[in-house]
Amino acid sequence: MLRIPGHGHPSPDEVVIGPLDLSARVEEALAVQAVAFGLSADEIAVRRQIVQRHMTHPGARAFGATTGDGRLVGFVYGMPNDRTHWWSTVVEPYLRAQGHEDWLDHSFVITELHVHPQYQNRGIGRALITTITDGADEPRSILSAIDTDSPARGLYRSLGYEDLARQVLFPSAPKPYAVMGAPLPLRRG
Numbered sequence: 001m002l003r004i005p006g007h008g009h010p011s012p013d014e015v016v017i018g019p020l021d022l023s024a025r026v027e028e029a030l031a032v033q034a035v036a037f038g039l040s041a042d043e044i045a046v047r048r049q050i051v052q053r054h055m056t057h058p059g060a061r062a063f064g065a066t067t068g069d070g071r072l073v074g075f076v077y078g079m080p081n082d083r084t085h086w087w088s089t090v091v092e093p094y095l096r097a098q099g100h101e102d103w104l105d106h107s108f109v110i111t112e113l114h115v116h117p118q119y120q121n122r123g124i125g126r127a128l129i130t131t132i133t134d135g136a137d138e139p140r141s142i143l144s145a146i147d148t149d150s151p152a153r154g155l156y157r158s159l160g161y162e163d164l165a166r167q168v169l170f171p172s173a174p175k176p177y178a179v180m181g182a183p184l185p186l187r188r189g
């Protein structure tokens with residue numbers, strides 16, 4: 001458990017980072033993702049099925065950021081990469097073209113990371129991703145993020161993630177993504 005202080009004393013909006021039963025709390029998690037990342041009702045329905053399937057994969061784990069009154073305000077989940085998974089099959093030719101295909105083996109994939117806008121910029125996203133990767137058996141981590149200069153890309157770079165491939169197109173996603181990889185444990189300070 002890791003505590004992120006809120007504002008004021010005593011702090012009403014202190015959050016605690018800890019393991020999350022994502023299957024049980026998928027609706028709350030998708031509500032956070034919907035405001036942080038932007039999801040339509042149709043996309044939420046699709047994501048619900050995907051998240052529930054992902055949580056059955058071997059080694060899938062999730063952590064949440066929860067307020068004192070039990071509200072989920074951020075979450076991360078991921079799993080060891082499996083080359084047969086859809087995400088891996090999409091990024092594989094892009095990584096191969098850059099000579100980085102070996103990153104698909106012995107890597108922990110960050111599948112989703114989202115923090116509610118009212119709770120961003122307090123270190124919650126950083127705490128979530130370092131906590132989940134600190135518990136990974138794999139020596140490295142990979143992820144994909146929209147290929148633009150976003151807070152997410154800034155955060156990942158500061159943790160040691162570097163671009164492995166850019167302008168990666170996922171079927172049905174309107175914007176290109178960058179695939180990033182970092183050695184574990186993630187860089188601190």
Ligand SMILES: CC(C)(COP(=O)(O)OP(=O)(O)OC[C@H]1O[C@@H](n2cnc3c(N)ncnc32)[C@H](O)[C@@H]1OP(=O)(O)O)[C@@H](O)C(=O)NCCC(=O)NCCS
Pocket residue numbers: 036037113114115116119120121122123124125126127144145146149150151152153154155156158
């Ligand atoms: C990405 C996200 C999870 C980060 O969560 P967060 O709790 O705000 O992040 P933290 O406070 O832990 O870390 C902030 C870091 O992000 C980066 N960052 C924050 N705002 C930034 C900005 N406007 N521009 C560039 N980098 C920025 C910095 O590296 C910053 O580190 P610093 O505090 O040392 O300066 C959050 O912004 C989010 O949910 N965004 C929308 C959804 C999304 O894009 N998810 C990722 C999908 S790949």
